Each structure stands twice: as C-alpha cells, then as structure tokens.
Amino acid sequence: DTIDTTNREKYRPIYHHTPIYGWMNDPNGMVYKDGVWHLCYQWNPYGSKWQNLSWGQSTSRDLIHWDHQLNPAVEPDGLGMIFSGSSAIDTANSAGFGKDAIVTMYTSAGTSQIQSLAWSDDNGATYNKYPGNPVITLESEARDPNMFWNDETKLWTLVLAHALDHEMLIFTSPDMKEWTLKSAFGKGLGSQDGVWECPDLFELPVEGSDESKWVLLCNINPGGPFGGSATQYFIGDFDGTTFAPDRDASGNVPTKWMDYGKDHYATVSFSNAPDNRRTVIGWMSNWQYAAEVPTMQFRSANTLPREVGLFKGNDGQIYASSAPSPELLSLRGKAVTDVKSIKAGTKARNYNLPSVNDGACEIVMDIEPGRTSDVTLTLSNHKGEKVMMAYNPVEETMSFDRRESGVTDFSQDFPAVTVSPTFGKDSRLSLRIFIDRSSIEVFGNDGRFVMTNLVFPTTPYTTLSLSADNGKAKINNLKIYTIK
Ligand code: FRU
Missing domain, CATH: 2.115.10.20 (Glycosyl hydrolase domain; family 43)
Structure with a gap:
C-alpha cells in the first residue's frame, strides 16, 4: 500500500522525501x-x-x-x-x-x-x-x-x-x-x-x-x-x-x-x-x-x-x-552542459537549466578565483525572479540571497541572505548544487559547508549565469545534469 508522491503540484519535490499529504x-x-x-x-x-x-x-x-x-x-x-x-x-x-x-x-x-x-x-x-x-x-x-x-x-x-x-x-x-x-x-x-x-x-x-x-x-x-x-x-x-x-x-x-x-x-x-x-x-x-x-x-x-x-x-x-550521500550519484541523468574550463568576468556567461523536470538538476563546478573578488552564480527565470550565490575568496565565505527568488511574502522572515564560511584548504572552491522544485542545497568543498534554502519561484528557474568582479575567474568541470 504505497503511493507515488511525484508530479502532483509545482512545488512538490521530485527527489526529496515528502509526506503523501x-x-x-x-x-x-x-x-x-x-x-x-x-x-x-x-x-x-x-x-x-x-x-x-x-x-x-x-x-x-x-x-x-x-x-x-x-x-x-x-x-x-x-x-x-x-x-x-x-x-x-x-x-x-x-x-x-x-x-x-x-x-x-x-x-x-x-x-x-x-x-x-x-x-x-x-x-x-x-x-x-x-x-x-x-x-x-x-x-x-x-x-x-x-x-x-x-x-x-x-x-x-x-x-x-x-x-x-x-x-x-x-x-x-x-x-x-x-x-x-x-x-x-x-x-x-x-x-x-x-x-x-x-x-x-x-x-x-x-x-x-x-x-x-x-x-x-x-x-x-x-x-x-x-x-x-x-x-x-x-x-x-x-x-x-x-x-x-x-x-x-x-x-x-x-x-x-x-x-x-x-x-x-x-x-x-x-x-x-x-x-x-x-x-x-x-x-x-x-x-x-x-x-x-x-x-x-x-x-x-x-x-x-x-x-x-x-x-x-x-x-x-x-x-x-x-x-x-553516495546514492545521490545515481540520480544523475544527461549532462546538458559539460564544459572543461571557461573564464568568467564582468560580462555574465549563461547556461540553460534542463527543462525536463521543470529545472530540477544538479550543478557541479570547480572555481579558481585567481585575483577576482566575488564570483557570482545567479539562477533566474524570465519573470526576473532570481537566486544569487556569491563566493568571496578574500573573506572565504559564500552567500545565498533569496530575497527576489519568487514568492517570498508569506512571512517577513522568509526573504533572507545566508552566509557560510567555505572551509577551503586554499582559495579554490568545488561545488555541488542540488535544485529541486522548491529547494536548493549547496554543498561546498566535499560537504565542508552546506547551505539549505527553500525557494518558491512562480515559474522554474531556466538560466545559470556566471560572472566575476575584478578580473576573470576560472570555472572548471562545469556540468549541469538532469535528474533521472
Ligand atoms: C522539534 C520539535 C521537537 C518535538 C517535535 C514536536 O522541531 O519541537 O522538540 O518533539 O518538534 O512535533
């Protein structure tokens, strides 16, 4: 006596555990x-x-x-x-x-x-x-x-x-x-x-x-x-x-x-x-x-x-x-983006998120910030709703800004910026980001830090933009996977 909880409303996660009702x-x-x-x-x-x-x-x-x-x-x-x-x-x-x-x-x-x-x-x-x-x-x-x-x-x-x-x-x-x-x-x-x-x-x-x-x-x-x-x-x-x-x-x-x-x-x-x-x-x-x-x-x-x-x-x-957990690797589907190395500067580079599963995906990358200050990852949709994540290699922090992420007005405590120490061995940062229908989990440096935040975009995010201030940052092994 089991029931399938997927695909019944737009915010129900497709690969996270939820109660049936x-x-x-x-x-x-x-x-x-x-x-x-x-x-x-x-x-x-x-x-x-x-x-x-x-x-x-x-x-x-x-x-x-x-x-x-x-x-x-x-x-x-x-x-x-x-x-x-x-x-x-x-x-x-x-x-x-x-x-x-x-x-x-x-x-x-x-x-x-x-x-x-x-x-x-x-x-x-x-x-x-x-x-x-x-x-x-x-x-x-x-x-x-x-x-x-x-x-x-x-x-x-x-x-x-x-x-x-x-x-x-x-x-x-x-x-x-x-x-x-x-x-x-x-x-x-x-x-x-x-x-x-x-x-x-x-x-x-x-x-x-x-x-x-x-x-x-x-x-x-x-x-x-x-x-x-x-x-x-x-x-x-x-x-x-x-x-x-x-x-x-x-x-x-x-x-x-x-x-x-x-x-x-x-x-x-x-x-x-x-x-x-x-x-x-x-x-x-x-x-x-x-x-x-x-x-x-x-x-x-x-x-x-x-x-x-x-x-x-x-x-x-x-x-x-x-x-x-290692089991999460089995969720990886096709890599819709697979880029060995790029340089990101003030002009943003854009990548499409997979449209299957309404943008649910896993994003992987290694950042070499060089002399840049903030390296910014933005997720956005055509309504201008966005989540901004910024890596500051000088402060050794990563921030997550959901103030304009979509529906935020159900509580004054929801719009927020969260900040984490990155616990890196040096200035390089490796990331695995899991996006589901109403959540984003950012794992940095093999889990040395994690940021888990809910988001309620009115329509799924479609684009990842990468940019950096004060020079160019190297982004290596950038992959965007669909969820199987
Ligand atoms: C924590 C908590 C627990 C308690 C339960 C009640 O979220 O307050 O301390 O056992 O929830 O639902």
Whole structure:
C-alpha cells in the first residue's frame, strides 16, 4: 500500500522525501535494517498544520525513492501526542521485545512530556506500545530521546533534550526500560537563545588522523545564525557517562553549525547504518514560517541524505562535514552542459537549466578565483525572479540571497541572505548544487559547508549565469545534469 508522491503540484519535490499529504516536521526513528532505510517523521495526517502529532513512516532501499505507509506507524494515546524520538535494533533482546526488534523511544506529549517505548518485531510494519510506559518522567519539559548501544560500556545510552533548561541529559540502561541519569551537558554553552531539541551523539574518525571524536548534535529553535531553527553541534570526548567538549585556544567552547541555510532543522542520524556510515537527514524548513509556505497537499520536505565526517579546519578546530550521500550519484541523468574550463568576468556567461523536470538538476563546478573578488552564480527565470550565490575568496565565505527568488511574502522572515564560511584548504572552491522544485542545497568543498534554502519561484528557474568582479575567474568541470 504505497503511493507515488511525484508530479502532483509545482512545488512538490521530485527527489526529496515528502509526506503523501498533510503536515510533516522532524525526521524520527531513523534506522537501517536488512537493506531497508526506515524514515519515520512527525506527521499530522489530518491537516496541513502542526496538530495531532503521530509518526508517519516511509521506507527506502536507496535513500532516494521512498515507499509511504498510508497509516501512521505510531498514533496518539492517553499519554498524549507522539513527539520526536529514535529507534535502535535490539540485537541481544535486552528489552525482551524479541531478538533484532526495532525498539523505539519517543516523547509522549500530554499535560507533560514523558518518554515512552514502542517496538516492532515485523520490520516496522506494525509498532506495539510498551504497557509499562512511560519509562522516564522528569519535572520539567524533556523530549526527543535519542538512544544507542555503547559497545564500550555495554549499555544503552540515551541523550534527552532538557528543552527549556538548554541542556542535554545523558542516561544509561541495561534494558531500555530502567534508565539512570548520569550527567547533564550544555548549561551556558553554545547558543542558548532558543529551546534545545532533537539531540544525537556519535563517534567518528577525524579525516587524515588516527584520532576519533564524538559529535553532539543539538538542534535549537530559535537562535539559528539567520533567525529561527538551526542545528548546532559540539565536538568532544565521551567516556560513556559524560560529554567533555573541545575548547578553543582561549578556553571557550565554540558554537558550530551543521548547515548555513535557513531550512535545515531537527537533523539526526540513522542508527545501525552499514559500513560505519553516519547518514543524517533533516527537516527542510524553519519554525518561523513552516506553517505558511505556499505548498498544497503537503507541508515540508526533508533534506537530501548526507554523510557526516570530521575534518580539522585551518584554525585547528575539528568540524563536521556533511557530504551528499553516495546514492545521490545515481540520480544523475544527461549532462546538458559539460564544459572543461571557461573564464568568467564582468560580462555574465549563461547556461540553460534542463527543462525536463521543470529545472530540477544538479550543478557541479570547480572555481579558481585567481585575483577576482566575488564570483557570482545567479539562477533566474524570465519573470526576473532570481537566486544569487556569491563566493568571496578574500573573506572565504559564500552567500545565498533569496530575497527576489519568487514568492517570498508569506512571512517577513522568509526573504533572507545566508552566509557560510567555505572551509577551503586554499582559495579554490568545488561545488555541488542540488535544485529541486522548491529547494536548493549547496554543498561546498566535499560537504565542508552546506547551505539549505527553500525557494518558491512562480515559474522554474531556466538560466545559470556566471560572472566575476575584478578580473576573470576560472570555472572548471562545469556540468549541469538532469535528474533521472
Ligand atoms: C522539534 C520539535 C521537537 C518535538 C517535535 C514536536 O522541531 O519541537 O522538540 O518533539 O518538534 O512535533
């Protein structure tokens, strides 16, 4: 019982995950099992605004094409609505729900926010609620439990957002039912401007070294760098009970951002992913205007899947990169533009975007700025609607301007310019830009920076223009691919 969600209205993405109908926010309970990626999500199957929260569920074998379950996987009950949470595979049957059961912990949101368990012993086809719910109750709001098996301590480990207290609580358990609070992280650190939500905690190797580090994802709303929702993260060490953040030379804990666009939130990773992959997906919207965006039949899509890695920046700090997942290469169709090398100066060079799929495409290029200042990439249509992206090699930043991108007046917070550090090794910049019907994701330098922004052109963008100020920039390996 699946349904095809493509081609039903002009803003519905053709290669991003969307709910078949109704409202969607955070991705939930993402887990990989036996070749299948399970993506649950905050879903209101009855309307286009945030209400009646249950978990919807989609599954995929390639992270790109999703089959949609028509009925909610987990529905509200006497304990409340079903807020965000995570899933893990219980290989050793430590909870007693069955060997290899998918065990899920979510927040029951009624008069308070308490944590509950559900499980599936039929690969996600049905979920059963644990009769002993709730398993964690605290005095103040806590939500979005994220649990994983820690092979070092041989314990289940849980990170829970103590939302209004701006901290993450860490618990351990032998059986996922009895939890012991071990530590709290974050008081006074990072951005404290909004509530702390949707945590995740995982370990990754640092590129080019023997070192590994832990990453604590901490979604916050509001308080993002461009207003509203965003994903901050901390790098540090985790000894099984306490997270100790890295500090900079002056002893401060730096605030780091996973994405420098306005539409990337509630990002967490799949558990049990193969090949030591740390694959993440975020909700591609912002609480500032999520309920106002001009889509029909559905509200909100998810970001493309991304692979998290760690690298050392030029300042000696360790940062998280988010590269497009390898599966995305299979979307590449024909290269409608394939140019080895050109020079771009003040007079713009123009390239057509493919008209198939209304301009949905992937654009790839390497920029050698030489002595130029801004190198500008403009996407435009015949109505004069445009998105301007500018690389400034002196400042080592890239900006994304959607103020004239099309329909922008549904919220005063929508027209915006977002800016990202480029984290380059030198002044060269490589880009992969994914355009879908109502979103643009810019991946720079193999995911060392990402900018995710929604756009609502009244008619698709048709042209890419390249120009540069103060001399000529070299643009190499420029390719514009259709989407298969
Ligand atoms: C984040 C969030 C979570 C909560 C869910 C409710 O976007 O506020 O903290 O569990 O959405 O839908």
